[in-house]
Amino acid sequence: METIMVYLDNMFAGLPRTPEVERMKQELLSGMEDKYLELKQEGRSENEAVGIVISEFGNIEELMAELGIQPDDMQEIVPTLTEEEAHAYIAAKRSAGFWTGLGVWLSAIGVAFMILINTLFESLGSSTEQDSLGIGSVLGMSGLFVLVAIAVGMFIYSGMKLGRFDYIEKEFQLPRTLLMTLQRSKASFALTYRVALITGVCLCILSPVFVFAGAYLNDTYAVYGTSALLATAGIGVFLFIYYGNIQGAYTKLLEYQHLNAAKREEARVERAVGAIVWPLATAFFLFTGFVYQRWDINWAIFPIVGILSGSFSNVYHLVKDKKSS
Template sequence: MNTLVNYLETMFAQLPRNAQTWRLKEDLLATMEEKYNELKAEGRSENEAVGIVISEFGNIDELMQELEMTPLVSGAQPRVLTAHEVEDYLQMRRRSAFNIALGVAIIIFGVAFMMLINMLLGEGSQFMTMSEDSAGLISIVVLLACVVPGIALFGYNGSKNEPYEYMQRQFQLPNALWEEINQRKSAFMPTYKLVIWLGVVICIASPILLFVPMIFNEDASGYGVAAMLFALAIAVFLFIYWGNIKEGFSVVLQTED
């Protein structure tokens, strides 16, 4: 049996190490082992059984053509990532996800605060009345105070991603490391689905906030709009943050979700 495993390892050494080739190798090994056991049950010797199995399943050229897989060119081997490099990249994606999500949420918060200030300080306000120009100026200042940090986070995030540009090129993972990362992604997915579900619920329920203030005051619709924007900012943060973390796993595993 070890002969079949070693043969497959040699045969797949010429192919990129990614999710597609890993699954193909596992499926092919299972098929070869099944055929080997059948031949042994028929009374064939080990050497004879191995020879028959290899002759039947030992050529993967047709499979490679069907899957449009290209063998690696000698001298142009892709980079093999270490566990440390993969962990650094995943941690970077988590930080990057937080920065992007926070930047977008802050900008949306800025729009909500602008509307809220106009309602609180504008003409006809029950709290404090200012001229329309003064209230507008304050609201714009608050908006800029949110937009500028949000944009700054995007720029900062881009500079931190530059050292990991090699992840956009061809690379390989050792089989054991690929399996470990795949297990981590599988453990992550239930939480991801729950958070996305929560974000969807927030988006669906947020329009209700438009009408709540109007129950108490027909002229308070602006408060409802601001509240809805606050809720949507939270949902957008959840989508971007958790979605980018999931995408990081997909990049490492070279899978498409």
């Protein structure tokens, strides 16, 4: 039956998506299913039953004539994703999310390592204070740049893994059986995604507790608390990116294909803005940290940017809706 469904989806891919066409498609599917089951009861093999059903139920020209559709009304044929392509895309998104999330966490660990090393060397005896500060700065900066370099490599690698799926950004369709399979997979993943999201939010919200607890003891422990804050918040961000990528893959396959050209353009604009805003936020985070030594509070840049990104999305949709009305 899967072969018949795929054949029917491809057969109707170029026809206008009108209620009449959808009704005809459902009637054909019902008739094909009945004929297929009848042939199977007669003892026909799978291939024989499928071949007879496909050959007996007309062709695209007959359908167009019955529906009164002229060749000029035909839409551009939308490619159909295979099961292998869909699962390969989900696997690539999962892998890209892992490496991107790990890269973000390593970047946070790099900053935490630099702060920790500088603080440890500052706590050495006063007789060697100048040498300790110099060694601590060199070791801290070296560790930071090494970890950031590794993180950048992970970002590039994750982007390369998704590069071969650029065609999914365009319009496509899914066979009925694959659509149902992906819907079940997304439903079973929903609980995992919610738990990961809640855990990540809790980690980000609770991470400043390390700073407050350290400040309660003394200033030195407050700096250690900042390192713990970055490491903990980094884990939360990793959860957002990793599980968000998997959820995004299901959303893209199940929902993106139904968006019209305007909606797809909105999605592209939002991604383009995000690609600019988040690197700028990271650069501002590092600048305020290195120049003004405000690692204790500049972590708030990222949640603020997240809120502003969501606000931009809402405002953009309102402006587009107002222009179209």
